[in-house]
Amino acid sequence: AQTVTQSQPEMSVQEAETVTLSCTYDTSESDYYLFWYKQPPSRQMILVIRQEAYKQQNATENRFSVNFQKAAKSFSLKISDSQLGDAAMYFCAYRSTPWSASKLTFGTGTRLQVTL
């Protein structure tokens, strides 16, 4: 079974600074998808960014980017120019292929605080 590990229960960053959240995973599969979701106090899980394992290029979405190291099974999230609205719980998630309605497995989460 796949496992996803987030070793940082809590992180703090000052507004406008950059922070990196760590995620590692364990799998024997060669093809899969990785996601970062955020969950603010409103409870809704919101997709931040996704990465296909077969793509070597790291995904970017505006201020959010990933550092995907397939051999190391590492998938970190970098948030640049942090904003107060970035404060939330961040979950790394793994999804196997090829079946589309397959299980999405979440890590334990990292709570991000953004300070002035």
Added chain:
Amino acid sequence: DTEVTQTPKHLVMGMTNKKSLKCEQHMGHRAMYWYKQKAKKPPELMFVYSYEKLSINESVPSRFSPECPNSSLLNLHLHALQPEDSALYLCASSQDRANSPLHFGNGTRLTVT
């Protein structure tokens, strides 16, 4: 605005009650999911429906009964729950592509007394 709508937002029920959680999406997604999330924990998968058929049941107790009446609706029927079943129940949907992300609703906060 969320594209996956869950009702009710909050629910308090006794252990002998029967209640249902409802989820609706109009994005044309053919896969729908129920997740359970305890406080300060990640969501845990309960059920997956694909094209209105149950495709994954993560060994969920029978007091939870899912139903997918059509491609837009997903229900979770609750009966004889225990206090430890109190949690946030999240519904999600996705397209039928492996790289399709899940779209989540705002969840139903369930308290079993």
